[in-house]
Amino acid sequence: QVRVVESGGGYVQAGGSLRLSCVTAAYIFSGARMRWFRQAPGKERELVAGINSDGRDSNYTESVKGRFTISTDIPRNTVYLQMNDVKPDDTAVYYCNAFTGLNYWGRGTQVTVSS
16 A cells, blocks of 8 residues: 655756655644655655644755745645756655654655756
């Protein structure tokens, strides 16, 4: 049973924008810490951004500050990652994670940024 589903990845030119979406089951979303991770080829998975499901207390890794925005839509049990001014180094598989004390992971969505 898939409980966390990402969408919105694709190909984009450097300087462009993408919005990733992640929908979860309501019983997972409520009270969760929602996070986006990414993993580039040959690299470890890294935390990109996190936010409480109520929309509060967001944080970002340094390399995306000022370019990416994480937000939530409570009625839709959804977390978004708005990616602006993307760079080739943003190329990775992006994973949504819901942390409730347990970790729930999506299967990932590929983002490829061409120079």
